[in-house]
Amino acid sequence: MNPLRTLSTSALLAASLLLGGCVSNRVNLEEVREFAHASARLGAYAELSTHYRDTYLREQPYLPPAADQVARDNDAKRQTAYTDFVTIQKAVVLYMETLAALAGEARYDFTPQISTMGTGLSGLAKTTLGQKQVSAYTGLTRLLTRALTSHLQKESVETMVREGDADVRVLLDAMISLTEVYAAANENEKKTVLGFFEVALPLADRPQDRLLYTLARAHVQGKTSEYRLIDKRFELAREGLSKVALGHQKLRENLATISSSEMRHALYEYARDLNMIRTGLAAD
Template sequence: MLRYLSIRLFLVCALFLGGCASTGGPVSLQEVREFADASARLGGYAELARRYRDTYEREQPYLSPAADKLARDNDAKRRAVFEDFIAIQKTMVLYMQTLSLLAGDARYDLSERIDDLGNGLKANTESGLQQRHITAYTGMTRLLTRVIASGYQNRSVETMVRDGDADVQVLLDAMIQLTRLYYKTNENEKKTILGIFDVEIPFSTRNSDRMLVTLAKVHYLNKATEYKIIDRRYELALQGLTKVALGHQKMRENLGKLSNDEVRRLLANYGRDLRTIRDGLSGD
């Protein structure tokens, strides 16, 4: 009798402990959630896109009348594609927020964010935005609309990653290409503005120009410091986008094994790296 009671007590305890362990299921996807959160909050890209859009505003005071006409034409082209560039970033952020929610994070209510999705993109040969980027954007918006409109029912992290990875990789490739475009445009701006000082200051040798030269040198140093900071942000943004692509690829390669210790460790490392990059982007 005592033996029978002991066995029953053991089984009850085992079931109780097993039940406690099972309630922690979402915890096994903690690293997925943290990686998705870090990816959604990476930042930097939107700021750099706005800087690209506003290039002419910074260049205009330094331009000759002839150069100003060409710069205004380029300004119109940049502003025409800006909303498309931002739409890609918004879509990627919404995807990562949705992935975080599916991994067990209940901090987001994304139903209203459907309105953030654009109606479509336009291919742009000058920016490098290609038809495959347009197709991926369309596929991603359809996936997000379907998942969010369903109230996240009958969905899983594995399904989301499997269905979304191909488009995620293409859209991240688009964001990387666009960031390189921003970087190149900023380099041209830097050469234009700093180049004026490099040419003019050495020839301003009259005593009457001394105060003006001093002010010009101070302005030059301030602009050079500004560009140095921005250059670093371009580098960090590119690193961050690459980390997001690699982390998502690892999840796609390990579907069904996302709670595996090695996969969790890899995702934790990517999440940590993204948070470090984000801190760098938000600082000076």
């Protein structure tokens, strides 16, 4: 039996009711809420995970027959790994959404997020995920269940950040590392696709092949622009994940002064930067 279980639906539903309860003498957590909210909405990692999963679909038309079987084997591994790769992101997103809700005043329904948590991580021997990441995922989901049942919002925020920091850091580090794996796969794909045309185009540069040559050149230009854009998305994703990690570390290190003007300004800047990165991703 898989030792990793999904969050208790009943516990989280009860928590969503408690979050709207009365809280007296609560410190100002607006910047905590905005930082956590911006972190949860970053989104680039999930998109790049899907892009990584679908590598074979894009590169297959350009592969020589001798390389196709190896590419199929790699595709099978990516398909298997994909579930674990997006599961860790869902855990971090739910953590950030929970943190934002606990730092706010409104009620929050976690039911849709609960349904996306899956059954946990399997732990993949030939990827960057191992027992360390599996343990972090387990610890974080247990913490979420506990933290969400607290009656006092401020204490819930402090408890979750203090106890969740190590696990969140492990999972964010894994996401950053996986973004590098995705980027390396994309670089290999780019070499395969553009390399195909480097070899084929000179052979088609004859008067009778002029139409084919022109269409192929236009296709190369389109693919080159596509790869340039995805490279930019990798850059923004790395920057965004690093901002999330640094912001959460800052929060953990300054829980005693969480409402100080200096701390609030620092979190405001992290949230602003994350929102700018998200805007940049949307513009692409």
